[in-house]
Amino acid sequence: MTDAVEVKTLIIDDQEVSARRGQTILEVAREHDIHIPTLCHVEGLSNVGACRLCLVEIKGSNKLLPACVATVFEGMEVVTNSERLRRHRRTILELLFAERNHICSVCVSNGHCELQTLAQEQGLTHVRMPYRNPQLSVDASHDRFTADHNRCILCTRCVRVCAEIEGAHVWDVMGRGINSIVITDLHQDWGSSTCTRCGKCVQVCPTGALFEKSKIGTDNPKNPDFLPYLNLMREAR
Amino acid sequence: MSKLKVATVWLDGCSGCHMSFLDMDERLLELAELIEIVYSPIVDAKEFPGEVDIALVEGAVASVDDEKKIKKVRAHTRTLVAMGDCAVAGNVPSMRNPFGPEAILNRAYIENTTTQQQIPCVVVPNLLKVVRPIHEFVKVDIFLPGCPPSANTLYTVLTALATGQPVDISSLTRFGA
Amino acid sequence: MTIEELEQIAESVRRENANFDYEVSVCMDLACASQGSDKLRDALLRSAEASGKKVLVRRTGCMGPCSHGPLVRVDPDKTLYGHVSPGRAQGIVDSLGGEPVAELQCELNEHFDSQMRVVLENAGYIDPEKIDDYIAREGYKALVTVLMEMTPGGVIHRITESGLRGRGGGGYPTGLKWGTVAKAAGDVKYVVCNGDEGDPGAFMDRSVMEGDPHRVIEGMALAAYAVGASKGYIYVRAEYPIAVSRLTMALREARRRGLLGINICNTPFSFDIEIRLGAGAFVCGEETALIASIEGKRGTPRPRPPYPAVSGLWGKPTLINNVETYANIPPIIRNGGKWFSSMGSERSKGTKVFALTGKIANTGLVEVPMGIKLRQIIEVIGGGVPPGHTLKAVQTGGPSGGCIPAEMLDIGVSYDALMAAGSIMGSGGMIVMDDTSCMVNVARFFIEFCMTESCGKCIPCRAGTAQMYTLLTRICTGKGTMDDLALIEDLCVTVKETSLCGLGQTAPNPVLSTLKYFRSEYLEHIANKRCPAGVCHMHAGAEADVFAPAVSQEVVA
Numbered sequence: 001m002t003d004a005v006e007v008k009t010l011i012i013d014d015q016e017v018s019a020r021r022g023q024t025i026l027e028v029a030r031e032h033d034i035h036i037p038t039l040c041h042v043e044g045l046s047n048v049g050a051c052r053l054c055l056v057e058i059k060g061s062n063k064l065l066p067a068c069v070a071t072v073f074e075g076m077e078v079v080t081n082s083e084r085l086r087r088h089r090r091t092i093l094e095l096l097f098a099e100r101n102h103i104c105s106v107c108v109s110n111g112h113c114e115l116q117t118l119a120q121e122q123g124l125t126h127v128r129m130p131y132r133n134p135q136l137s138v139d140a141s142h143d144r145f146t147a148d149h150n151r152c153i154l155c156t157r158c159v160r161v162c163a164e165i166e167g168a169h170v171w172d173v174m175g176r177g178i179n180s181i182v183i184t185d186l187h188q189d190w191g192s193s194t195c196t197r198c199g200k201c202v203q204v205c206p207t208g209a210l211f212e213k214s215k216i217g218t219d220n221p222k223n224p225d226f227l228p229y230l231n232l233m234r235e236a237r
Numbered sequence: 238m239s240k241l242k243v244a245t246v247w248l249d250g251c252s253g254c255h256m257s258f259l260d261m262d263e264r265l266l267e268l269a270e271l272i273e274i275v276y277s278p279i280v281d282a283k284e285f286p287g288e289v290d291i292a293l294v295e296g297a298v299a300s301v302d303d304e305k306k307i308k309k310v311r312a313h314t315r316t317l318v319a320m321g322d323c324a325v326a327g328n329v330p331s332m333r334n335p336f337g338p339e340a341i342l343n344r345a346y347i348e349n350t351t352t353q354q355q356i357p358c359v360v361v362p363n364l365l366k367v368v369r370p371i372h373e374f375v376k377v378d379i380f381l382p383g384c385p386p387s388a389n390t391l392y393t394v395l396t397a398l399a400t401g402q403p404v405d406i407s408s409l410t411r412f413g414a
Numbered sequence: 415m416t417i418e419e420l421e422q423i424a425e426s427v428r429r430e431n432a433n434f435d436y437e438v439s440v441c442m443d444l445a446c447a448s449q450g451s452d453k454l455r456d457a458l459l460r461s462a463e464a465s466g467k468k469v470l471v472r473r474t475g476c477m478g479p480c481s482h483g484p485l486v487r488v489d490p491d492k493t494l495y496g497h498v499s500p501g502r503a504q505g506i507v508d509s510l511g512g513e514p515v516a517e518l519q520c521e522l523n524e525h526f527d528s529q530m531r532v533v534l535e536n537a538g539y540i541d542p543e544k545i546d547d548y549i550a551r552e553g554y555k556a557l558v559t560v561l562m563e564m565t566p567g568g569v570i571h572r573i574t575e576s577g578l579r580g581r582g583g584g585g586y587p588t589g590l591k592w593g594t595v596a597k598a599a600g601d602v603k604y605v606v607c608n609g610d611e612g613d614p615g616a617f618m619d620r621s622v623m624e625g626d627p628h629r630v631i632e633g634m635a636l637a638a639y640a641v642g643a644s645k646g647y648i649y650v651r652a653e654y655p656i657a658v659s660r661l662t663m664a665l666r667e668a669r670r671r672g673l674l675g676i677n678i679c680n681t682p683f684s685f686d687i688e689i690r691l692g693a694g695a696f697v698c699g700e701e702t703a704l705i706a707s708i709e710g711k712r713g714t715p716r717p718r719p720p721y722p723a724v725s726g727l728w729g730k731p732t733l734i735n736n737v738e739t740y741a742n743i744p745p746i747i748r749n750g751g752k753w754f755s756s757m758g759s760e761r762s763k764g765t766k767v768f769a770l771t772g773k774i775a776n777t778g779l780v781e782v783p784m785g786i787k788l789r790q791i792i793e794v795i796g797g798g799v800p801p802g803h804t805l806k807a808v809q810t811g812g813p814s815g816g817c818i819p820a821e822m823l824d825i826g827v828s829y830d831a832l833m834a835a836g837s838i839m840g841s842g843g844m845i846v847m848d849d850t851s852c853m854v855n856v857a858r859f860f861i862e863f864c865m866t867e868s869c870g871k872c873i874p875c876r877a878g879t880a881q882m883y884t885l886l887t888r889i890c891t892g893k894g895t896m897d898d899l900a901l902i903e904d905l906c907v908t909v910k911e912t913s914l915c916g917l918g919q920t921a922p923n924p925v926l927s928t929l930k931y932f933r934s935e936y937l938e939h940i941a942n943k944r945c946p947a948g949v950c951h952m953h954a955g956a957e958a959d960v961f962a963p964a965v966s967q968e969v970v971a
Contacts (some may be wrong), residue, residue, distance in 0.1 A: 004255060049717035050872045052912045064911055069717045091253035091908040095877035097412075104413020105322055105384030111413070120411035126325050126372060129881045133334035133367065154870065173712065173870070176695065178880040180870030198659055301960055338961040356963040364961050 001061035010076040025067035025078055026054055036080050037089060037118055040155040041068040042204050043196060044227025045164055051155060053089050053118070056080045064088075089122050096131040099178070100136060101150040102207070112221040116207075136181070141191030145202055145212055149181055152209035157224075158182060158201035165230060170195050200226075241290040241399050244276035245320075246310055248255040248303045249330040249368065250296030253385040258293070260388035268392070270319035271399040277382050289313055291398055293391075297330045302362035311375035316398065319345075319377045320391070322384040322412060324370060329366040329384075333358065338364040381406060383414040415672045415679045417558055419743050420549055420941040427550035434470040436510045437489040438462070439538060440755035443476035443621060444656065445778070446483035454484050458502035465507050475625015477538035478529075480778035482520050487538065496520040525776055528795050530783045531755065532765045533741045537625040537779075537808060541550040542660050545667040548628040554673055556747035557632050559640060560678045570596060574744070575751025575761035582608055582699070582736030583814065583840045584916075585762070585829040591733065595641040598731035603643040606734045607635050607729065609650040609657065612696040613812025614863060615771040616843030619737035621779055622767075624648065626741070627664035631687060635674065635739030635748060638685045640939055643644025646687040661689055682838060696813075696867035700915045701726075703735045703869065714869040716898060717916035736841065743884055759785025762828035766839070772809075772846035773799050782827065789823040792846060803848040807931070813860045813867075814920030816927025817853060836927040838920070852930040852949035854939055858886040860924035864917065875918030878909040882925065887934075889936065891944040892952030899936060903929065 007224040010036050019028040024047070029036050039051035049066040056067045059077035067080070079085070094190070096115060104110050136149040154174060159182060163169040170193055174183040184193035203212045204224040212220065247255060257280065261268065275289060278280045280395045292314040298304050312318055322328035342364070347354045371377060381394060390409040397404040431437070440446075440455045452617065454506060455473060462469035476484045482496030487504060492785060495518040502518060509515050510559075531537075535541065539549035548554070560569055574589025595603060607630060611619040623630060634646045650658055665687055668674040675683045690708050697703045698713040701722050707713035708727060726732025742764060748752045755763045762784040771777050775797030782791060792798065799805045807817040816837035818825070825831045829839050847856065865879040885902050888894040906922035913919045938944050943952045 048871070049914060052872055052874055052914065055912055061238075064844055066914075068716055088908050091878075091904065092873050092912065095873055097326070097875045098881065101332065101335065102412075103328060104411075105328055107413065108334075116412055119406050123405075123407045124379070125382055125406050126319070126370070128897075129905075130332070130373065130884055131327060131331065131369070132880065132884070133331070135335035149689050152878070153873075175870070177868035177870045177876055180876065217827060339963075342961075342963065359962045363963075364960055366961050 002187065008072050008074045008076075008079065010072050010074070012078040013080050019072045021072075023072055025056060025065070025070050025072060025076075028072055029067065029078075029080060029097060034065050035123065036081060038068060039114060039118065039153070039206060040157065041226050042157050042161075042206075042227065044224070044231050045130065045157065045160045045204070048156060048160070052092055055085060055088065057082055057085060084189075086122065089118075090124050093119050093122060093124050094127045094129055096153050097124075097127045098131050100132070107151060108211045109151075109210040109222070110216075113208060114206035129150055132178075139184075139190045140213075141189035142195065142197075143191065143213075144197060145190065145210060147182075147184075147190055147210055148208065150209075151207045152182060153207055154180055154182065155206060156182070157206065158210060159203040161200045161204045161227070165227065166196060166198050168194065168196050171201060201212075239272040241271060242275045242286065242288065243272045244289045244310070244314070244361065245274070246276075246285075246292055246294045246296075247278045247304065247346045248294065248296030248306065248324070249299035250321060250323040250372070251329070252278075252295070253321075254293075254295035257321075257385040257388050261392050262264055262388070264388075264392050268395060268399075272395065278345050285309055285313055289315065291316045291318060291395070294324050295320045297323040297327045298365065298371055298374055299330050299360040300364050304365065304374060306310070307371050307374050312408045316378045317371075318381060318394070319342075319371050320381050321384055323330045323380055325372075325380050325382045326344055326412060327341070327368050329381055334367050338366060372414065379406070381410060382412045383410040384412075386410045386414065415554075415558055417562070418556070420555060420558055424552075425545050426551040431470060433468060433653065435468040437470045437472060438506070438510075439472045439474045439477075439489070440488075441475070441483060441485040441538065442473045442479040443480075443624060443793045444617070445476070446485055449484050451484035453500040454486070454498055454503060457500040458486075458507065460609055461504045465510075466506065467510055469507065469510065472541050473543075474539060474623040475542050476534075476535045476779050478534070479520070479522055479525060479776045481776055482522070482778075482929055485520075494522060496519045500682040505595045521595050522776070525780075525795050525797065528780050528786075528790055530765050531628075531781050532745055532754075532757075533622060533738055533767050534625075534779065534781045535554050535745070536629065537621065538872045540626065542625050542627055543673060544665055545628060545664065548626070552748060553628055553744070554632055554650065554671075556744040557635050557639075557673065558679055560747060561634060561681045561683055566596060566640045566642060569636060570746065572747060572751045573640070576746045576754035577751070577758075577761075578739065578742055578746065578754065579762065579829060580736060581738035581742070581841065583767070583811065583838060586841060588735065591723060591735070592637065592640050594721075595731050595733040596642075598646050600731050601642075602645075602718060603641055603729045604644040604727045604730055604732040605638045605641065605643045606670055606704070607634055607646065607648040607709070607740055608699060608701070608731055608734055608736045609648055609654070610692045610699040611654075611697055611737070611841060612867075613814075613841055613843040614860075616769045616812055616841055617771050617846050618659055618767040618779060618842045622737050622741050622795070624660050627657075627660045628668065629741045629744060630661070630737055631664055631668055631674070633735075633743035634687060635685050637680070637733055637735065637740065639683055641731075643733065644646035644684050644686075646685065647690050647727070648687055649690045649692055649698070649708060651692040651694060651698075654685050658689060662779060665689070695869070696863075697749065697869045697915070697917050698712075700917055703915070704734065711950055712869075714871045715917075717914060739843070739933065754823065757783050759826055761830055762839075766827065766842060768842045768844045770796050770846070772844075772847040773803065773805075773848040773850070775800065781940035784886075785825055785826040785827050788827055791827065791844070792823065793893045796846065797805050799846065799848045803850065805846065805855075806849055806851055807847045807853065809837075809845040809847065809856065809924070811844065811923070812843045813863045813919075814916065814923055815840045815843075816923045817847070817856065817931065818927075819931040837923065850947055850949070851936050852890075852945050852947035853928040854886065854945075855890055855947075855949050857925045857928045858890055860884065861886055864921035868917065868921075870914075872914035872918060874909045875913040875915075878905050879918070879921050881905055882909070882922070884893065886925070889939045890945075890950040892939065892950075896940060899940060
């Protein structure tokens with residue numbers, strides 16, 4: 001038996017499932033229609049384990065593991081939806097809503113935003129923490145796109161898609177901690193950066209932080225589904 | 238069974254939630270069997286009553302008046318409902334927070350006016366430096382996000398409250414809905 | 415280089431020293447140097463030359479009791495002088511051969527007698543810029559012996575036998591870690607020394623790197639031999655320029671002596687070390703962030719596994735240990751694992767260096783056997799809190815640690831006992847607090863530290879610490895409510911359980927431990943708007959929240 005087809009048997013939420021060696025818990029769960037919430041993960045890009053929404057419990061261990069990067073092992077028992085996990089997920093979402101100025105009602109992505117959808121899915125009806133209300137800029141210098149940092153959740157999908165798929169690495173993160181922001185090039189305006197205008201970052205952005213000018217989400221929902229296809233084409237070459 | 242006494246309150250908001258309330262249309266007649274509106278911007282009552290079963294509060298707390306009002310409402314209300322995103326999360330009124338009230342007042346009363354440029358300081362209540370959702374001032378029992386929460390949401394929640402049925406808010410509405 | 419050659423060097427140093435009747439050692443570590451010990455050394459040199467006496471004036475690393483600096487020790491009499499100004503040099507030289515200068519003498523016998531020096535055995539006795547001084551005190555003997563006589567497996571066995579645990583804070587068994595890297599597949603492996611010491615008030619690693627740099631290099635070379643690496647990196651923060659220059663000099667001298675480089679001691683073993691400077695990010699002390707930083711990337715951690723022992727620097731198996739861990743290696747090899755495990759407590763072997771700071775008489779570096787009672791460190795070695803004050807708490811483990819209340823001073827200092835008390839061993843910072851410290855404010859200080867040092871990658875650490883800081887600030891300014899306190903406790907759990915790396919996972923510890931032992935202080939701030947220690951400025955009042963426009967003249971008229 002070669003490594004590639006080595007089979008592991010495990011239990012996810014009381015359901016016995018089989019997986020290939022090296023698969024992540026998230027991959028296996030999705031293959032079996034078990035829902036695990038994610039935010040920084042997007043199919044087709046590398047995983048960074050940063051949003052912590054996909055944390056799952058492993059029986060016999062007190063440590064929570066990020067399903068997007070943790071690989072399966074034989075006999076593993078995974079719990080994806082306990083009261084403890086739901087509480088953590090709600091708190092993390094609250095932290096995001098309070099961190100910047102997320103005003104859903106006036107956002108281009110209202111109705112098509114992954115943050116908004118997750119909040120509803122996780123039963124979040126209000127935010128207990130004080131809103132931080134930071135003063136952040138909106139970069140409208142690009143002729144096709146706009147970056148509104150008020151709505152950015154620092155998932156770094158734009159950074160990864162630009163570096164890994166487009167190969168341009170225009171986006172990156174600047175600053176540390178609560179002061180981090182995504183930047184183009186060495187913090188130049190997006191419009192005068194080395195951006196290739198491919199628009200992939202806009203399509204993978206889960207919120208209204210990156211959007212196409214003069215279009216609102218309702219007419220033009222984002223669609224990151226092209227990534228697995230691009231990767232597949234690449235592997236075929 | 239006596240009817241539930243319901244009040245609706247309008248703080249810093251656009252009145253859209255109240256419009257949504259009126260959008261219940263003919264279902265208001267059904268509701269009228271269960272509830273009685275004892276105080277509201279849309280009825281003729283000047284003082285908040287002593288005892289209210291349910292208060293629907295629209296709008297964020299943006300001025301010293303709002304703060305006084307919400308505290309009074311809380312003191313006389315059994316079940317306080319934050320109605321809509323402004324009351325729940327600050328929403329559009331809170332968009333001034335990153336800039337501060339002075340910048341906003343200047344914009345409204347100085348920069349954008351041609352005559353009598355002055356910031357009102359007598360009739361208009363003083364603004365709070367930060368616009369905040371109502372639960373930062375008083376205990377809120379039910380949060381109804383949405384901008385505005387739909388008429389259907391309001392109807393479902395009010396009938397559930399009137400009949401003592403549980404209700405899953407997240408299945409009805411969300412932020413920005 | 416052979417054992418005989420090492421012995422020859424040692425002998426020549428001893429012969430040279432025998433030419434002098436007196437050795438005057440001047441502490442030139444940062445604390446003493448900042449009080450002018452360089453001028454003092456010059457003055458001593460001048461006075462010694464003029465006196466005609468045979469005096470060797472030596473610059474050394476940290477002697478320990480920094481609060482008494484600048485320090486001078488005169489041998490063979492072992493007289494220790496404190497607070498020596500350059501003007502006193504003449505008097506000290508004059509006294510040689512006669513009665514010591516009474517008013518400068520430090521009575522610190524108790525301070526030193528309760529200590530046990532392994533890592534710091536050379537500190538204060540050698541000139542850190544002279545490799546021969548190190549060799550004269552058995553330096554590089556372990557390396558040469560190992561290369562001649564021991565197998566890599568034998569080295570790992572000895573380290574395992576010693577029971578040494580990582581001194582960077584985690585306390586992972588060192589032998590086990592080495593074994594994992596040695597077993598990992600791949601012909602290219604790396605050895606990394608974590609010198610990114612960043613805890614507020616901690617300077618153990620700096621003192622070792624500045625005062626005895628060869629010890630770290632020898633420890634790394636031994637590790638490289640054991641795990642099969644040929645390349646090492648020392649990651650030092652750029653804020654330690656003296657450590658960087660001493661290490662650079664030490665590496666050059668070691669290469670010159672053939673103790674680093676290709677085919678060391680004519681064996682097939684080749685090993686060299688490069689220094690990498692950290693740009694001041696605390697999180698780069700976390701091993702995966704440190705690796706990213708050495709690779710030239712943004713210093714942010716990544717999820718483990720894979721652990722660096724399997725996939726570290728450039729995806730190769732990498733051994734990462736702290737400065738103090740490496741500094742423990744040469745004596746363990748020389749004296750045997752059993753010698754080391756005879757010191758310390760049941761599950762924490764050997765000694766630990768602490769940087770003692772805060773409201774205490776003798777601040778500075780101390781090295782004690784594991785298991786020693788906290789009380790002995792504070793009251794005997796540290797000399798207790800200033801007169802008229804009472805001890806309130808001892809903070810260990812830096813921003814990842816917790817506050818241990820005065821009632822618990824009788825616990826033994828070990829990884830497990832500190833953990834059980836809600837704190838951690840950490841890298842060795844120990845901050846003593848008396849009744850003038852407000853514990854809420856202390857918790858707020860550490861959370862502010864974690865907030866500014868968070869890398870911003872994961873949400874709970876980035877936004878959670880910021881929220882906790884905001885809420886603690888509310889409490890410290892008299893605006894806090896019981897709801898805020900409940901929210902803080904909630905956030906503690908989420909930040910602790912869901913953060914990506916150790917920085918976030920341990921960030922709530924200072925809050926949790928102060929809440930556990932000093933909850934009444936929090937409640938006093940909230941309920942009565944009063945800070946019991948008188949530290950916090952309570953300016954509660956609604957006015958601050960309201961914007962009142964100035965009444966314009968027209969309206970008044």
